[in-house]
Amino acid sequence: MARPRAFDENEVLDAAIRCFWMRGYEATSVRDLASSMGLTGASLYNAFGDKHALYERALQRYVDESVADRIRRLEDPAIGPRAAIGAFFDEVVERSLDDPDMKGCMMVNAAVELGPHDPDMRAAAGRTLGEIEAFFRRRVAAGQKDGAIAADLSPEDFARMLLGVLLGIRVLSRIRPERALLEGVLRPALAALEPR
Template identity: 40%
Template sequence: MGRPRKFDEDEVVEAACRVFWRGGYDGTSTDDLCRATGLTRSSLYNSFTSKEELFVRALRRYAEERAERQTAVLEDQGRSGLERIRALLAMIVEDEMGGREQGRGSGCFTVNTQTSSARRNPAVAEVLDADLRKRLGVLEGAIRAGQADGSIAADRAPAELAWYVNSLVGGARVAGQAGVGREVLEGVMATGVRALEP
């Protein structure tokens, strides 16, 4: 009979998420993970098999938590479709500025991973692709709601507009990491919102 685990697996995944978010897969060592989680190498690998498995778990956790926050905004029935998009873009600006002010400045874990070598791993690609499909679906739903209530131009394909907003978010994340200030990011988001108006 094996000894019971003496740690909370969710807490370990959360700690690993923060480390991978800052350093990416390639920039995070096993020693980094051991320091962040408080586990020995043997405990880490007995529990998670490999660094790769822990990375996938951390990425999935991040994607699910972020999706939950964004979905709550984009499915808010108390707002017009355009107001939902505007609220999402304001959240992105706050995330970027808040992270920088708190000394994190790590951007978006999924955006960072999309542009890294880790993307070539099939398990990582599966998490990223599922996250993208879900995000585009929720964005498209908010856009359709906006077209129905008249706040978003009805002469454009909702799927294309969903990709547009998604690209705007990704670009803002990268710009935020490049040091672009609040005023510029807010201006970019405002321009993006105006492009959706009837």
């Protein structure tokens, strides 16, 4: 009979997130992870498999707790489409500025670090970016329908532009987390949404 786990899985996954997010995948050793998670190496392997499997679990928890949660909250029909897009970016900018370690977005970091040579990570990042793009597309389409968003570009094109702006902000926040810079990148994109 298997023994029950003597740890809270969410707590140790959160510790793994912090460790991977600070160092990146390649620079994080199993020893770093075990130490930060308060587990032995053997317990880590028994509970989560290898380092790659743990990274996938940690990244999925990060996405669920940040990106997916933000999308869920901002899909609320009580929030207007244009306001939802603005609130999405306000949260991203504030989160970027409140990060003294300049970690950026763990999902974007995974896409950049592992996406080019790891098909699993490329697929995972692609799914998440697709969900963000779909959120923008839905909000733009709803805003165009009610006249709150300009109709001169398709919802698909606006969504792709907003996704690019988001990625730019998240990458810039790792090296120049300056309010004027991040808001300056965002301002023209939001202005493009304004009805003419």
